[in-house]
Amino acid sequence: MASATVAEEEYLQILFWLHEAGLPMTGANLARAMQLSAPTVHEMVGRLEKDGYITRAKNRTISFTQTGSAHAESIVRRHRLIERFLTDVLGIPWDEVHEEAERLEHAMSPVLEARMLAAIGDAKTCPHGHPIAAGSRIEGVPLADVEVGASVRILRFENEAEDLLHYLKQSGLEPGLEGTVAERDDSEVVVEAKDGRRCAVTASVSETVSVLADPSPAPRTALPDQLVLGQRYGR
Numbered sequence: 001m002a003s004a005t006v007a008e009e010e011y012l013q014i015l016f017w018l019h020e021a022g023l024p025m026t027g028a029n030l031a032r033a034m035q036l037s038a039p040t041v042h043e044m045v046g047r048l049e050k051d052g053y054i055t056r057a058k059n060r061t062i063s064f065t066q067t068g069s070a071h072a073e074s075i076v077r078r079h080r081l082i083e084r085f086l087t088d089v090l091g092i093p094w095d096e097v098h099e100e101a102e103r104l105e106h107a108m109s110p111v112l113e114a115r116m117l118a119a120i121g122d123a124k125t126c127p128h129g130h131p132i133a134a135g136s137r138i139e140g141v142p143l144a145d146v147e148v149g150a151s152v153r154i155l156r157f158e159n160e161a162e163d164l165l166h167y168l169k170q171s172g173l174e175p176g177l178e179g180t181v182a183e184r185d186d187s188e189v190v191v192e193a194k195d196g197r198r199c200a201v202t203a204s205v206s207e208t209v210s211v212l213a214d215p216s217p218a219p220r221t222a223l224p225d226q227l228v229l230g231q232r233y234g235r
């Protein structure tokens with residue numbers, strides 16, 4: 001496999017996130033998710049194509065080549081594995097591991113990856129609920145769509161920007177938490193956990209929280225703006 005640059009790996013990773021979330025892989029969605037300008041993204045997309053990681057259709061939709069898809073999957077897998085290792089083995093809070101994983105994921109040998117995988121035991125997701133093995137994602141619905149009175153289980157935080165993770169951590173929500181939607185209006189959604197704690201998040205944050213709900217609203221894909229992954233892209 002050709003060796004990708006760190007920047008190329010970042011792009012492949014975001015493309016994979018778009019693909020996983022059911023969003024079209026386009027330059028426009030990439031630019032939105034990475035908070036970069038269209039020309040910057042255009043240039044890098046050209047490089048990814050030249051290096052054999054992606055192809056572009058006439059309508060500008062991007063597809064992974066076999067190499068590209070394997071590379072994207074491995075970088076995403078490493079990211080999630082590192083996050084799980086940092087929380088479960090090193091005891092770092094889950095709202096502080098995303099940026100660390102961003103740094104470590106590019107410099108990881110297969111041997112270290114195998115050791116980390118052994119160290120996390122039977123955990124199947126990152127601490128934010130994203131599957132470590134590609135293709136094992138459970139579909140959910142946005143918390144924002146769930147009606148008052150429905151029971152919910154938190155599946156995943158779709159956006160891992162650390163400021164958002166700090167906010168979610170403070171709210172008391174976390175993947176695996178079960179409860180009931182107690183209140184919902186234009187400004188916030190309140191989930192009452194089984195232990196009686198009330199976890200409130202703003203309506204816009206509730207768009208980024210995927211849940212299993214009963215009764216469940218109809219599934220829908222996320223909006224690209226909700227997948228902005230980190231402030232560091234905004235620089």
Ligand SMILES: [Zn+2]
Binds near residue numbers: 079
């Ligand atoms: Zn992350």
Ligand SMILES: [Zn+2]
Binds near residue numbers: 080127128130160
């Ligand atoms: Zn994560």
